[in-house]
Amino acid sequence: MKIVHKAAIAVLLCAVFSCVFARNIAPAGYEQQFRDEAQAGPSIHHPLGTDDLGRDRLARLVYGMRVSLFLAPVAALLSTFLAAAVGGIAGLCGGWVERSVMAATDLFLALPWLFLLITVRAVLPLNLSPASSVLITFALLGFLGWAPAARVICAGAKQVLQSDFVWAARARGCGGLRLVRTHILPSLRPALAAQFFLSIPVFIIAEANLGALGLGVAEPLPSLGGLVSELQDLVMLRPEPWRLAPLVVLIVLIGSFQVLLSKQEVHA
Amino acid sequence: MLRSLLLALLRFLVLILVAGLAGATLVRIAPGFSSDEQELNPGLSSESIQAIRQARLADSNVPRFYLHYLYGLLHGDLGKSQSLNLPIRELLRDRLPVSLRNLAVALLLAWSVGLALSVGVFRLRSGWFAVVADAGGGTLISTPAAVLALFFLIMRWPPVVAVGLLVFPKIYRYSRNLIQDCLELPHVVVARAKGVGPWRLLSWHVVPVAVPQLVALVGVSISLGLGALLPVEVFCDLPGIGQLAWTAAQARDLPLLVNLTLVVSCLTIGAIMCCDQLRRFAGREAA
Numbered sequence: 001m002k003i004v005h006k007a008a009i010a011v012l013l014c015a016v017f018s019c020v021f022a023r024n025i026a027p028a029g030y031e032q033q034f035r036d037e038a039q040a041g042p043s044i045h046h047p048l049g050t051d052d053l054g055r056d057r058l059a060r061l062v063y064g065m066r067v068s069l070f071l072a073p074v075a076a077l078l079s080t081f082l083a084a085a086v087g088g089i090a091g092l093c094g095g096w097v098e099r100s101v102m103a104a105t106d107l108f109l110a111l112p113w114l115f116l117l118i119t120v121r122a123v124l125p126l127n128l129s130p131a132s133s134v135l136i137t138f139a140l141l142g143f144l145g146w147a148p149a150a151r152v153i154c155a156g157a158k159q160v161l162q163s164d165f166v167w168a169a170r171a172r173g174c175g176g177l178r179l180v181r182t183h184i185l186p187s188l189r190p191a192l193a194a195q196f197f198l199s200i201p202v203f204i205i206a207e208a209n210l211g212a213l214g215l216g217v218a219e220p221l222p223s224l225g226g227l228v229s230e231l232q233d234l235v236m237l238r239p240e241p242w243r244l245a246p247l248v249v250l251i252v253l254i255g256s257f258q259v260l261l262s263k264q265e266v267h268a
Numbered sequence: 269m270l271r272s273l274l275l276a277l278l279r280f281l282v283l284i285l286v287a288g289l290a291g292a293t294l295v296r297i298a299p300g301f302s303s304d305e306q307e308l309n310p311g312l313s314s315e316s317i318q319a320i321r322q323a324r325l326a327d328s329n330v331p332r333f334y335l336h337y338l339y340g341l342l343h344g345d346l347g348k349s350q351s352l353n354l355p356i357r358e359l360l361r362d363r364l365p366v367s368l369r370n371l372a373v374a375l376l377l378a379w380s381v382g383l384a385l386s387v388g389v390f391r392l393r394s395g396w397f398a399v400v401a402d403a404g405g406g407t408l409i410s411t412p413a414a415v416l417a418l419f420f421l422i423m424r425w426p427p428v429v430a431v432g433l434l435v436f437p438k439i440y441r442y443s444r445n446l447i448q449d450c451l452e453l454p455h456v457v458v459a460r461a462k463g464v465g466p467w468r469l470l471s472w473h474v475v476p477v478a479v480p481q482l483v484a485l486v487g488v489s490i491s492l493g494l495g496a497l498l499p500v501e502v503f504c505d506l507p508g509i510g511q512l513a514w515t516a517a518q519a520r521d522l523p524l525l526v527n528l529t530l531v532v533s534c535l536t537i538g539a540i541m542c543c544d545q546l547r548r549f550a551g552r553e554a555a
Contacts (some may be wrong), residue, residue: 107283247411
C-alpha cells in the first residue's frame with residue numbers, strides 16, 4: 001500500500017474518531033456561547049478561537065464534521081438504493097423500459113447538478129428547524145444524485161444477465177425475484193459499493209456548496225458547508241487565518257477520499 | 269445518417285419538454301412553494317398578502333401552467349418574471365451571452381490546461397510532475413466551487429479562471445487515464461517496440477484512438493462548466509444565467525425557473541447530443 005493511501009486512511013480514521021468522541025474533544029458543545037470571549041483568537045480553552053457569537057470554533061468544526069461525515073454516507077446509501085432500483089429495473093427489463101429509464105437518467109446527468117439542487121432547495125419552507133434542514137438537505141442530495149450510479153448499475157445488470165451462471169440458474173427454473181436476490185444482486189454488490197463510496201465526497205462537496213450559498217444546514221447546527229460560508233467575511237481572513245480551518249479540513253477530507261477512490265473512479 | 273439525425277432531434281425535443289415539466293413539477297411539489305418571503309414583510313397589508321397568495325395559486329396547477337407556457341413559447345412569449353417584473357425574454361437576452369462567453373473562455377482554459385498536463389505527464393515521464401499535477405487537480409476537485417469563487421474575489425483575479433480551474437481536474441484525469449489506456453493497446457506497444465518517438469506515437473497512434481472519447485467529454489464538460497458557473501456568478505456578481513437562477517430560486521419565481529431549466533437543458537443536452545454524433549463520426553473515421 002502506498003504511503004499516500006496510508007495517510008488518507010489515517011486522516012479519515014482521525015476524522016471519524018473525532019466525530020465519535022466530539023463530546024470529549026469539545027465538551028462545551030457547538031451552541032454554548034462564551035459572551036465575554038466573542039471573536040477571541042486561539043487560546044488553550046479555544047484552540048481555534050471563538051466566532052462572532054462567542055461559540056467555540058473547534059467545537060463547531062468537530063460537530064460540523066460529524067454532521068457532514070455521518071449524513072453524507074446516509075445520502076449516498078439512499079442514492080445507491082435508488083440507483084440500484086432504477087438501473088436494475090432498466091437493465092433487467094430491457095427494451096422500451098430501459099430506453100425510457102436511460103433517457104430520464106441522461107436528463108438528470110445532463111442538467112448541472114448544483115443548478116437542480118438550489119432550485120429545489122430554495123423552495124423549501126422559510127421556517128425550517130435546524131434538524132429538518134439538515135435532514136432535508138442530505139435527503140435531497142440522495143434523491144437527486146442517483147443518475148450516474150444508475151447508468152453503471154444498468155450496464156452491470158445487463159452484463160450479469162448474459163453470464164453463464166444466470167443462464168444455468170434460469171435453465172433450472174430459477175426466475176423472478178429469486179434470480180435477482182440470489183444471483184444478480186450479489187454480482188452487482190461490488191459496483192454498488194463502489195458507487196456508494198464515490199458518492200460520499202460528492203455529497204460532502206455539494207453540501208458545502210449549498211452551505212456557502214446559504215441554502216445548507218440552518219443555524220445553530222453546524223456543518224462543513226455552513227462553516228465554510230463564514231469565510232465570506234473576507235476582511236477578517238488575513239488577520240485571523242485560523243478561520244480557514246473548516247476549509248482546510250474539508251479539502252483534506254475530500255482529498256483523502258479522492259486518493260482512496262481514484263482507482264474505483266477510473267473503473268466506474 | 270439522416271434517420272439517426274432525425275431520431276436524435278426528436279429525442280432532444282422530448283428530453284427538453286420533459287426537463288421543463290420536471291423542473292416545474294419539482295418546484296411545485298416542494299413543500300415551501302406556497303410560502304413567499306414577501307409575506308414576512310411587516311409593511312404589507314393583509315390585502316397585499318392575499319394578492320401575493322392568489323398570484324402564486326394561479327401557477328399551482330403544473331400541467332395547466334406548463335401547457336399555457338408552451339402555447340406562449342410557440343408564439344415567442346416566454347412570460348414575465350414574478351420577482352424582477354421584467355419579460356423573461358429580455359432577461360435571457362441580456363444574461364445568456366455573458367454566461368456563454370464566460371463558459372467558452374473557461375472551457376478553453378480547462379481543456380488547454382487539462383490536455384497540456386496529461387500530455388506533459390506522458391511526455392516528461394517525471395514522477396514529480398505527475399505528483400504535482402495530481403495534487404493540483406485533487407485540491408481543486410476537493411474545493412467547493414463557492415470557496416474558489418470567494419478566493420478569486422479576494423485576489424481580484426478573473427472569475428472565469430475559477431470556472432476553468434473547477435472543470436480542468438476532470439478533463440486532466442480523464443485524458444490522462446485515456447492516454448494511459450491507449451499506451452497499452454497492442455498497436456501502440458508494437459510501435460513503441462519499433463522505436464517510434466513519443467511525439468509521433470502520440471499524434472499518430474494515441475490521438476486517433478483517444479479523439480472520439482475526448483469529443484464525448486466535451487459535452488459533459490459543458491454541463492460541468494455550467495454547474496461551476498452558478499456559484500462563481502453568484503459570488504463574483506457576474507450578470508449571467510447562473511446569478512439569474514440563484515435570484516429566481518430565492519424568490520421562488522416559477523416562470524423564470526422553468527425557462528432557465530429549459531435553457532440549461534437545451535444547452536447541455538444539445539451539446540451532449542452533438543458531441544455524441546461527432547464521437548460516432550470520429551469513431552468511424554478512426555476505424
